[in-house]
Amino acid sequence: MSGTLFYGGTIVTQDPKYPAPEAVLISCGKIVAVGDLADIQPRADKATVQHDLAGQTLLPGFIDAHSHPIWAAKTRGAPVVDVRANIVPTYAALIGKIKRRVAVAAPGEHLLFFGLDAQLHPDMEAPTRAFLDELAPDHPLGIQTSNCHALFLNSAGFKACGIDETTPTPTGSIIERDENGVPTGKIAEAVTWTALESFYEAWGARRLAEEVEQQILAFVANGITTVTEHLYMPFYKASYMAALNQKLPLPRVACYQQATTPDMRVEKLTDADDRLWMAGVKIHADGSPFIGNIWLTEPYLSNEITLERMDLKPGHTGGPNYPQEYFERMVREYFSAGWQMTVHTQGDRTIDMVLDLIETLLEEMPRPDHRFRLEHCALMRRDQIRRAHALGVQCSFFINHITHWGAPIEDALFGPERAAHYMPAGSAVAEGMRISLHADTPMTDASALDLMQAAVTRRAADGRCLGEGERLDIETALKSVTIDAAYHIGMEDQLGSITPGKHADLVILGANPLETEGDRLGDIPISSTWLAGERVYGG
Amino acid sequence: MADNKRPTPIPLATVGGFLGSGKTTLINHLLNQANGRRYVVFVNDFGAINIDLQLVETIEDDRISFSNGCVCCTLNDEFVGSVAEMSKRQDRPDAILIEASGVADPRALEASLSALEASNHVRLETALYIVDAGCFGQRDYAEVEMLIDHAATSDLVLLNKSDLVSEQALDGLLQEFSVAAPYAATLATVQSCVSPALLFGNSDRPTRPEAKAGPHRHPDYHHWHYSGRDPMTRDALVELTKILQQHFFRIKGIVQSAADPTIWLSLQVVGTRAVIGQLPQGFTGKDAVEIVGIGIGPKMRRVELDRSMAAFEETLKPTPALPAMFTGKT
Incomplete structure (x- = not known):
């Protein structure tokens, strides 16, 4: 011994x-x-x-139930220029940053800016293709929104991504076009993520490997020992295997492969045993509340942010990403193959659609422990929580929306009543659900303690509390980033608690979170992180 | 109730900026012309503090006390504790200034500051950032972007050494910063001359609506710290500097001379410019060698640096190091 x-x-x-x-x-x-x-x-x-x-305090290592490590690696670090509003405060400043970057670009260099934000850049205008051509006539240039769902491209950018007037819009995606079908600048949803690959590829494998390492270190430095790859694509495997072969402290990765068609082959990941495995299939039922492509029963508010910066029509209620029948075919295909499903749902109308479908599927093919997951769940209603719980559906909440965008969620997008139950983690727990919380990295930075603080305080950046009744107690918040998150990925028998026989994934904190004020949880220092019995961070 | 007796929090300002921008000038002004106010300044090291020996009362490892009541402390792990202790004292300071640009973990310092603010010990007044206007034009892209990102999350930006640029160029800079750092006040200064009232004034801090959204990121910095027990010759320090310059944009260090252990050398590097100086007589550091490096760029080439350092340490071995007992404080 x-x-x-x-x-x-x-x-x-x-x-x-x-x-x-x-x-x-x-x-x-x-x-x-x-x-x-x-x-x-x-x-x-x-x-x-x-x-x-x-x-000090010893706890089980944290589990981030919904993250995108490879995507985070691609999105963060040079040559991507970070223009999120906490660094570049205005659209005018952002344009200045783009101009300075273009001025020093190497011939043909692919230029990508991450973090344009209709809610947080107060003077934002949607950049058109023509405007971006003026800024950068010769270089492929893209500006990705901070919610990751949309991308604005110049002409060279469209060319580099192979998108023109002859390109059909993939089912489930958006390519905005003029009357002749010529793309006018903005694309959204899955086509965004394939388009971005041409930027990432241009920067080469070495840059990617370096950024993967940085992301791995960021996770373990925050005490996170298990993550999920929530948009797994088959070519990600090489990056993960390379990290494991280099003995980098890669947290355990539960993969959910992204489906955009009903005929995808789900990869079996068996090479790395308990470090990397295929946990299920991920589908986007709708998009982001911050660009307007979620499906609602009640419309968005009408104001300058929604009408001008987000370019929505008055009374906008959005819609699902895929035609309903197409979406059902996809879910049926992978659910019937026995996979755990995780479905991105933000709007309540979307959640109605998905719960209807789950009910039908369970009648057709009863499955006692399916753990069908709904992801993010921004505008889930109380009646839907009850119904979901009765169906055995799990909810994972993207609670950092509150801390990062709380004020515009209430004032600009949905009004006080819906804001008070936005990301209704408290209601879900009150109805008896085991929930998980997530940072959706790269959309927000990975920190389980920050997630806990967000769920316990529901305090926005400007100090307001969004929905006191939806706050969690610290004990529940801690479960939602440890044992209950393990349950959500189907690993509660191996991870998420300090129990004999489980993996020795541990974190040592400078203070006991259960005895810390809710608004100081994020400040607790991480002393060390232990993965599979080895110290991988700290002293 | 205890709260009724609690004294008002001590005003606190932070000052950031590249080496050579004028931070130390600002601190020296503050310490030497306190006019009866008691300032406490926390710095990463005493290396560049221009200590007027006439004013010095006591010098300790991590603290220099001046006869005018001001104190200069090193920014170390005891920071939170010392500030909390100071705020309870009868002779509590009138204001605290932190020179934080060289700290290894900016997020930890932010957490410390917000803890002190939450417990009502201090009130964060101003995040000050100093830009060397004179050499702004010579900065490369990465440096400019780092300057601008820092300025944008500050409250007050000094375009310092503004006498070294033409009026037209200065107007251009002021315009550029007003766009890039719209929530900060921008001032053109000479010799970091700014009124303490501007730093510690009692008015509320300028509000920056979104600046707190999410943790601040300090992306393109990497920090490195080195300490050693054995004194070093000036030549060895020159060799070491050459190695470190390949990895770091800014380097600061204090090194005990191997030739004369009562002499302490200071090292200051900005880019390709390195200056090795001598600290005032009577100065003693904790370790014989203390060096901090700050690099710009996406990441540190750690393996390469460690290899170079190991090779460098090998070259030191033949030189017999002085026994520790002879390096004691005098």
């Missing part, structure tokens, strides 16, 4: 069978014993490392 013995601090196991143990022994990547120090110490030997927690 070698391994490591932890003692001398607070141990929060998230397993009711071990309420307040004194010590934890890990060995060979697994948790071996949890309990009184006097009982466990004899099981240690000379080779066992004695790790005195010195009053």
Whole structure:
């Protein structure tokens, strides 16, 4: 028995069978014993490392239930220019940044700017193709919105991505065009993500590998030991296997392969065992509340932000991404093949459509433990939560919308009544659901403690609280980034708590979150992160 | 109730800017012309602080006290504790200034500051950022963008050394910063001359509606810290500087001379320019070698740096190091 013995601090196991143990022994990547120090110490030997927690708090490693590590790697770091509103405060400043970048661009260089934001760039105008051609006549140039769902391209950008008037718009995507079918600048949804690949490819594999490493380090530096790849595409595998082969501290990755057609072959990922596996299939039922392509029963508010910056019509209620029949064919195909489904749903009308479909599917092919997941769930209604819970549907909430966009959600998009139940995590818990929280990295930065703080305070950047009744207690918030998140990815028997037999994925925090003020959770320092029994971050 | 007795929070300002922009000039002004006000300044190291020995009362490892009541402290792990302690004292400081541009983990400092603010010990007054207007035109793209990103998240931007550029060029710069940093006030200054009232004034901080959305990112910085027990010759320091310049844009260091352990050398590097100076007599550092490097660009070539450092340390070995007992403080 070698391994490591932890003692001398607070141990929060998230397993009711071990309420307040004194010590934890890990060995060979697994948790071996949890309990009184006097009982466990004899099981240690000379080779066992004695790790005195010195009053710090040991917890199971955090699990981010919905993230995009490879995409984050592609989206973050040079040559992508970060123009998110917390760095570049206005559209005018953003245009200045683009001009300076274009001025130093190498011939033919692909230029990409991430973070245009109709809600947070107060002077934003939707950039047209013609305007972008003036800024950059010779270089492929793209501006991606901070919600990741839309991209504005100049002519060279369209050419580089192979999109012109003859290109059919893929089902489920948007290409805005003039009367002759010529793209006018904006594209949205799945076509955005394929178009961006031509930028990423132009920058080469080496740049990608470096950014993957940075993202991996960012996750483990935040105590995250399991992530999901929530838009898995087959060519991602090479990046993940390379990271594992280089012995980088890649958190465990539960993959959900993106489906845009009903005839996709879902990849079996078996090479890396408990570090990388195919967990299910992901489909976008609708888009982003911030660009207007979600499906609502009640319309958006009408004001300068929705009408001008977002370019919506008064009374806009959006729609689903795919024709309903096409969407149903996709879900039926992968659900019937036995996959766990995770479906991106933001608008309540979208959620009605998906719940109707799930009900039908379960009547046709009953499946007791399907754990069908709804992702983000911004405008889910209380009656839908009850119905979802009764159907065995799981909800994962993108709670950082509140902290990052809380004010415009209430004032500009949906009004106070809907804002008070936006991302209704509290209602879901009250109805008895086990929920998870997520940062949807790269849309917001990965930090489980920030997620907890967001769910516990529901405090927006300007200090207002969006829906006091939807706040979580800290204990529930902690479950939603550990054991309940493990349940959502179907790994609650191996991850998410400090239980003998589970993987030794651990995090040591400078303070016990259960005894921290809700609005200080995000400030708790991460002392160290342990993945499969090895320390991968901190001292 | 305890809250009724709680004193008002101490006004606090931070100052950032590239090396050579004028941060230290600002700090020296503040310390030497306090006019009866008691300032406490936290700096990464004392290397560049222009200490007027006439004014110095005591010098400790991490603290220099002046006869005018001002204190200069190193910014270390005890920062939160020392500020909390200061705020309770009878002779509490009138204001606190933090020179934070070299800290290894800006997010940790932000967390410390917000904790101190939440506990009502301090009130964050101004995030000040100093730009060297004189050499702005010579900066490359990455440097300009970093300057602008920092300026945009500050409250007050000084276009310092404005006497070194033409009026027309200065107008252009003011215009550029008013677009790029619309929520910051921009001022043209000479010799970092700015009224302390502007830094610590009692008016509310300028509001920046979205500036707090999400954690601030300090993307294109990488930090590196090195400390060593053995003193170094000036020649060795020159060699080391050459290595470090391949990795870092800015380097600051304090090195105890191997030739004369009572002499402490200071190292300052901006880009390709390196200056090795000598610290005032009587100065003693904690470790014989303390060097901080700050690089610009997407990431640090850590492996390469570690390899070069290992090779460099090998070259030091033949030189017999002085026993520790002879390096003690005098």
